[in-house]
Amino acid sequence: MKTIRTLAAELQAGRTTSVKLVEQALERIAAYRGQGGAAYVSVDADRALASARASDVARAAGNVPSLLAGLPVSIKDLFDVRGEVTAAGSKALADAPAAQADAPAVARLRHAGAVLLGRTNMSEFAFSGLGLNPHYGTPRNPLDGTRVSGGSTSGGAVSVASGMAVMALGTDTGGSIRIPSAFCGLTGFKPTARRVSLDGAAPLSTTLDSAGPLTRSVDCCAIADAILSGEVLATDAVPLAGLRFGVTEDVVNDGMEDTVRAAFEAALSRLEKAGALIQRFAFPELKELPVINAGGGFSAAESWAWHRNLLERAGDKYDPRVAVRIRRGAQQSAADYIDLLAARRRLIAQAERRLAVFDAWLMPTVPVVPPLLQPLQDSDETFFATNGLVLRNPSMINFLDGCALNLPCPSDSELPVGISICGSHGGDARVLAIGRAVEALLHGGQG
Numbered sequence: 001m002k003t004i005r006t007l008a009a010e011l012q013a014g015r016t017t018s019v020k021l022v023e024q025a026l027e028r029i030a031a032y033r034g035q036g037g038a039a040y041v042s043v044d045a046d047r048a049l050a051s052a053r054a055s056d057v058a059r060a061a062g063n064v065p066s067l068l069a070g071l072p073v074s075i076k077d078l079f080d081v082r083g084e085v086t087a088a089g090s091k092a093l094a095d096a097p098a099a100q101a102d103a104p105a106v107a108r109l110r111h112a113g114a115v116l117l118g119r120t121n122m123s124e125f126a127f128s129g130l131g132l133n134p135h136y137g138t139p140r141n142p143l144d145g146t147r148v149s150g151g152s153t154s155g156g157a158v159s160v161a162s163g164m165a166v167m168a169l170g171t172d173t174g175g176s177i178r179i180p181s182a183f184c185g186l187t188g189f190k191p192t193a194r195r196v197s198l199d200g201a202a203p204l205s206t207t208l209d210s211a212g213p214l215t216r217s218v219d220c221c222a223i224a225d226a227i228l229s230g231e232v233l234a235t236d237a238v239p240l241a242g243l244r245f246g247v248t249e250d251v252v253n254d255g256m257e258d259t260v261r262a263a264f265e266a267a268l269s270r271l272e273k274a275g276a277l278i279q280r281f282a283f284p285e286l287k288e289l290p291v292i293n294a295g296g297g298f299s300a301a302e303s304w305a306w307h308r309n310l311l312e313r314a315g316d317k318y319d320p321r322v323a324v325r326i327r328r329g330a331q332q333s334a335a336d337y338i339d340l341l342a343a344r345r346r347l348i349a350q351a352e353r354r355l356a357v358f359d360a361w362l363m364p365t366v367p368v369v370p371p372l373l374q375p376l377q378d379s380d381e382t383f384f385a386t387n388g389l390v391l392r393n394p395s396m397i398n399f400l401d402g403c404a405l406n407l408p409c410p411s412d413s414e415l416p417v418g419i420s421i422c423g424s425h426g427g428d429a430r431v432l433a434i435g436r437a438v439e440a441l442l443h444g445g446q447g
Contacts, residue, residue, distance in 0.1 A: 018070030038137030043118035069113025103200025120155030150180030175394025182418025237436035241275025296328035304329025365418030
């Protein structure tokens with residue numbers, strides 16, 4: 001699939017039409033679903049084609065609201081779309097009333113002229129980094145169907161990687177954009193949480209949730225981010241020579257597979273040859289996170305507050321692996337929650353001091369390649385251990401209220417590896433600008 005900018009140029013030059021692009025996407029979706037694929041939970045082909053026809057007419061009249069105009073996008077099942085049920089990947093909400101209005105993030109995409117294809121599958125209520133869903137099927141990795149695609153924005157990642165959308169709207173509470181991007185060979189951006197509205201979206205953790213795009217390139221992420229946030233950032237690529245990148249020696253490397261380590265170190269070597277300065281440093285405070293979150297952390301506490309009545313009415317309709325984690329929040333007291341808030345403030349302050357000397361913090365997005373699906377389905381112990389490992393690195397950024405970009409990391413393996421460029425709160429423009437430069441070095445640039 002081509003990038004947003006390339007497709008926008010082809011539309012403007014008359015070499016293609018929105019109708020043709022949407023028809024191609026719908027054909028791929030139909031073929032994929034015919035083979036048992038589970039990336040989409042619903043597709044509104046008629047409305048998508050009507051939107052595409054309207055986009056072509058508007059373009060002919062000179063009305064092109066954005067580079068995304070006329071391009072097919074997918075929406076994670078936890079966002080409200082006018083006239084559709086927001087089930088958040090669950091059977092417990094399958095009979096909920098249809099949304100009366102678009103979530104602001106969806107409305108921004110619609111106002112930008114994007115064509116909404118349908119709702120994508122996800123880990124139920126976004127509570128997993130692996131993407132399994134026992135209700136609607138598990139979207140399998142498009143590069144190896146025996147492996148997971150990553151979660152919780154599993155269907156969104158597969159929709160883009162398989163050419164069934166140009167961009168996917170996802171959310172990220174502990175890596176739910178970056179993990180599936182890494183596992184599916186995509187570029188995904190988790191912005192500073194405050195920048196994109198989460199009104200009209202089923203929450204997992206109101207403290208940690210953020211929303212952003214899964215796409216084909218850093219440029220695509222920047223285009224989508226400007227639409228979703230309403231804030232056009234200065235993201236032109238910066239020279240790599242002289243940039244200082246911090247690389248953590250502890251915690252983020254624990255349990256790292258050789259394939260990931262080799263790809264990550266090779267990328268660092270290429271950055272050094274381009275003139276960047278790689279500084280290995282210790283960040284011992286990160287070792288406190290498992291203790292701080294031992295009671296389930298913000299996700300358990302805040303999801304329990306949202307789900308407790310629904311669990312009482314329809315708890316038998318939940319994935320038991322999700323319900324048990326939500327119910328942990330019932331054991332947290334008000335004092336526990338206040339302690340969590342204090343611990344977060346303290347770690348954010350420590351992170352700002354440690355990271356102040358760097359232009360960005362680099363880490364493997366996930367320390368392992370996409371795991372095999374079957375062992376995760378068969379064993380709760382394997383599922384929970386793997387889920388914790390997969391979420392560990394990216395979730396640090398959410399806890400620290402930062403921003404991060406996943407890029408595909410060149411690897412000798414046939415399975416994808418991701419590298420993350422991480423920044424502190426509000427460092428979004430810098431992260432995207434550095435991401436453009438790193439992408440150009442590692443992949444020869446993207447159009």
